[in-house]
Amino acid sequence: MADRITSRCPCACCRVRGLMGPLILIALGAIFLADQFTRFTFGDLWPILLIVAGAVKCAASLSSRTGHAGV
Numbered sequence: 479m480a481d482r483i484t485s486r487c488p489c490a491c492c493r494v495r496g497l498m499g500p501l502i503l504i505a506l507g508a509i510f511l512a513d514q515f516t517r518f519t520f521g522d523l524w525p526i527l528l529i530v531a532g533a534v535k536c537a538a539s540l541s542s543r544t545g546h547a548g549v
């Protein structure tokens with residue numbers, strides 16, 4: 479177990495940080511959907527990406543690093 483110090487750290491902080499990519503993709507998809515089907519355009523909604531990224535950063539910094547593997 480201890481020899482797996484690659485990207486698979488089990489601590490809460492690293493797991494939350496791992497959600498950044500998927501959440502950005504989900505937000506991007508939702509924004510393009512809204513662009514397509516509502517009167518809002520991508521130009522109106524792009525700041526949602528910053529909000530999602532900031533929220534993930536906040537959650538990661540508040541998460542426990544107990545059991546953190548690696549630097």
Ligand SMILES: [Zn+2]
Pocket residue numbers: 487488489490491492493543545546547
């Ligand atoms: Zn970690």
